[in-house]
Amino acid sequence: MSTPEIYRTLPEQIAARLRQEVLSSKLKPGDPLREVDLSERFGVSRGPVREAFRQLTQQGLLVLEPNKGVRVAENPSVEVRPLVVRLRRTIEIFVLESIFERITEDDVSNWEDILADIKTACESNDVDALTEHDLRFHQAIIRSHDDKDLFALWQPIAMRMMMHYNRLDDIMDSYREHERILEAIRAGDRAAAVRALETNIQ
Amino acid sequence: MSTPEIYRTLPEQIAARLRQEVLSSKLKPGDPLREVDLSERFGVSRGPVREAFRQLTQQGLLVLEPNKGVRVAENPSVEVRPLVVRLRRTIEIFVLESIFERITEDDVSNWEDILADIKTACESNDVDALTEHDLRFHQAIIRSHDDKDLFALWQPIAMRMMMHYNRLDDIMDSYREHERILEAIRAGDRAAAVRALETNIQ
DNA sequence: AAAGTGTACATTGTTGACAATTTGCAATCT
DNA sequence: AGATTGCAAATTGTCAACAATGTACACTTT
DSSP: OOOOOOOOSHHHHHHHHHHHHHHTTSSOTTOEEOHHHHHHHHTSOHHHHHHHHHHHHHTTSEEEETTTEEEEOOOOOTTTHHHHHHHHHHHHHHHHHHHGGGOOHHHHHHHHHHHHHHHHHHHTTOHHHHHHHHHHHHHHHHHTSSOTHHHHHHHHHHHHHHTTOOOOSSTHHHHHHHHHHHHHHHTTOHHHHHHHHHHHOO | OOOOOOOOSHHHHHHHHHHHHHHTTSSOTTOEEOHHHHHHHHTSOHHHHHHHHHHHHHTTSEEEETTTEEEEOOOOOTTTHHHHHHHHHHHHHHHHHHHGGGOOHHHHHHHHHHHHHHHHHHHTTOHHHHHHHHHHHHHHHHHTSSOTHHHHHHHHHHHHHHTSOOOOSSTHHHHHHHHHHHHHHHTTOHHHHHHHHHHHOO
16 A cells, blocks of 8 residues: 655664654654654664754754754744745646646556555554655655756645645545546646646645 | 854754865865764774764755765855755744844844954955854854754755855945845844845845 | 752763775686 | 675664753842
């Protein structure tokens, strides 16, 4: 069901775990993270943990204060949130439009696998799994662009939107929104795909 | 003349130095950076150098490959560049508009000091100094917003644009563009300020 | 009491040694 | 010759000890 992601390095594994805990609100905004605690928990020294902290800081999930350590970042303020939405839409729509003609059968089938995971998560009302697969879905689209730098540009923006956020009353709507994006892509209807993507990002 | 910036930590000092060398093309895209070289050069151990590498990676100036070290990032491709411009404009205009009513005399006077540095740099045809003060100018605007997270959002985008500073035939134009922004702000003409800012970002 | 001061304690920052990985090149095989 | 394998050197990754910094709290001073 869930595609196991491969993380090459130790810090990446630690970061992935912590990211999941931040996105699932197991770690809440303002919570301090201690290097020693986590190094003991993961059975490594403080080095890799520090490195993981840096990666998550870069992604906007943690905030670093010199000599004071890191805390879980606050959600974007109500004032800034519309800006973040606009930025994320700008990037994702840019990517979708520029890859549209070159989308392969493999791409679509890959995205449909993720869509299946989204469906399962929605049906079992598993918000954490939904967040994970929602993220994977959009990541997969961004990553299909040749310019790998786009991913680095997109990630911190998207992460800020993913933090502790559930805008939908009915969790099933998330599945439907992503389904509509893929349907439009399959149909070769670029404008409809962009519209569906836009609807999904808010 | 030039306002000396204070960098609290060792890695910040190293990162500032390296950033200057990347932005001034003393370090060129693709150039590898070795931890030992730099730790010897700055008279510190590899730790703080690694930390500086992470900061610059976060800002998009370096790219990191696990077990292979860091290299100076490539400039944005011609395809992606318009996107970066759009993103940077979106953020800076958002900030300018939302702080516009609350701009103080101190703010303007601060920005005028930087403008003076820009003028000096233009007059002496010092492209490196111009890059530095241009950056300071826009940083100062972003930082005047209450939400400090905006700066983290803006920085990697702006850095990617600063990496090749060649668009103007006459370097004096850079001074004039920034001057126009401040004039409009002083006159309380929000629309004109936005237009001037938009012109400056391309 | 309130404000300031000193001192442990907790935590992050830095260092140098060692481990793991990558890379260049020479030796070998087909 | 071209490809493959096997070292040796260069480089990054990890660790544990020590240094510097920040924090909490009792203690003094007014």
